[in-house]
Amino acid sequence: MSVLMLASCADDESMQEVLEEEALVEQLISAELISTRNAVDIKLFLSLSGLDFPLDRLVYNVQVWKVEYKTMYKGASIIASGMVYIPEGVDEKFSYLVFAHGTIASNSQAPTQIPSNDIQELVFAGMATAGLVTLVPDFIGFGSSAELMHPYYIEEPIALAVIDQLKAVKELLEQEKVGSDGEVYLSGYSQGGYVAMATHKYIEEKGLESFELKASFPAAGGYDMKGVRAYFFDQEIYQQPYYMAYIAEAYRAYYGYDNELISKIFNPPYDEKVLGIFDGINTDSEINDLLNDTVKVLINEAYLTNPDMGVYAEISKHFEENSLLDWIPNTKMYLYHGDADITVPYLNSLNTYNHFIASGAAPDLVSFTTFKGANHGSGVVPYLEEFFKVLIEMEAPL
Structure with missing residues (x-):
C-alpha cells in the first residue's frame, strides 16, 4: 500500500509539474x-x-x-x-x-x-x-x-x-x-x-x-515615411526601385486598398508587375530588374505632383500613422x-x-x-x- 501511495504521489507531483509548465506557455x-x-x-x-x-x-x-x-x-x-x-x-x-x-x-x-x-x-x-x-x-x-x-x-x-x-x-x-x-x-x-x-x-x-x-x-x-517618399520623388534615378514598390504593395495588402490604386501609383507596365512580384521567391535584385530606376518612368505623374490629394489621401494618411x-x-x-x-x-x-x-x-x-x-x-x-x-x-x- 505504501509503495502504491508513493507512486501515486509521485505521479501527482509529475502531473502538477507538467500543468505548471503548460501554464507558463x-x-x-x-x-x-x-x-x-x-x-x-x-x-x-x-x-x-x-x-x-x-x-x-x-x-x-x-x-x-x-x-x-x-x-x-x-x-x-x-x-x-x-x-x-x-x-x-x-x-x-x-x-x-x-x-x-x-x-x-x-x-x-x-x-x-x-x-x-x-x-x-x-x-x-x-x-x-x-x-x-x-x-x-x-x-x-x-x-x-x-x-x-x-x-x-x-x-x-x-x-x-x-x-x-x-x-x-x-x-x-x-x-x-x-x-x-x-x-x-x-x-x-x-x-x-x-x-x-x-x-x-x-x-x-x-x-x-x-x-x-x-x-x-x-x-x-x-x-x-512621408520624408522617405519625398526623397524618392525628388530623385531622377533611384537604384533601388523595389523599395517603392514594396511599400505600396505591403500597404495595399495590409490595409485592403483596391488594386486600382496601384495603377494610379505606378505607370504601366509596372503597375501590373507590382501586384505579383512580391511572391517570397524573387530577390530584391530580381525585382529591381523587373522595374525601372527612372522615377518619372516608374511613378505616375499625378502621384508625383499631388501625393496627398484625392485617391492618394488614404495611403498618405497611413504613411503619417506609421511614421x-x-x-x-x-x-x-x-x-x-x-x-x-x-x-x-x-x-x-x-x-x-x-x-x-x-x-x-x-x-x-x-x-x-x-x-x-x-x-x-x-x-x-x-x-x-x-x-x-x-x-x-x-x-x-x-
Missing part, C-alpha cells in the same frame, strides 16, 4: 535546438572576419534555436518564427538583445532559412557569446508565415512580432532553466532600424510586463546613419533626431552618430562594431 509554439557553438570557435571567426568586437567579453558557448510563436496579424492569431541564440552559463542571469534584419524580399533570406555557416548567423552567435540572449525574428511574411505579405514599414504588426518573440523566448528560457534579468536591448539596420524604433515606441507606450527596456540602437531606417515621430523617447536611444547613404536618406535619421530633441527629448537619452562617408552598404560594419561596444559597456562596464 502562452506565446511559444515550438522550439528546436539546431546546434551548439563553441565560444573559442566564435572568437576565432570574429577575429578573422575583421569585425572589431570586444573579444575579451566573448566567453560563453551558445545554443542556436529556431522558435515558432503566436503573434497577431490584421486581428488574427498567426504563427511567426525566428532564431534565438542562448548563451550557456551556470547561475547566470542574461539580458535580451533583439537584432532586426534589413529589407529582404525572398523567404530564402529569412534568418530561419539561411545556412548555418552564413556570416550573419555567426555574427548573431558572436553577440550571444557575450552573454546576451540574442533574438533575430524572421518578421511576418517569412519563415513560418511565408504565405502572408510582409507588412513592410507598418508599425504595429512589425513591433508585435518582436514583442511576441520576446515573450516566447522568455517561456523557452524558463523551460530550459536559463536565467534572465529581463533587460532588453533593441537593435537593427535599415528596415531593422525602423523595427527597433517601432518596438521601442510600442514598449514605452503600452508597457511590457516582466521586461525592462534598457536601450535601443536604430540605424539607417526610414522613420519618417515614428508622434512620441518622445524616454529610454536611451542611440541613432546611427552614414552621411553618404543614398538608399535610405541620411537626412531622414538626422531630421528624426532633431525632431525628438526639439520636442523635448533629453539630449543625454537620445544621441545621433554619423558614419562619415558611409553609404547604405558600407555603414553596416561600423554600426555593428559601434553599437555592440556601447551595449557591452552598458551591460557590464569594466
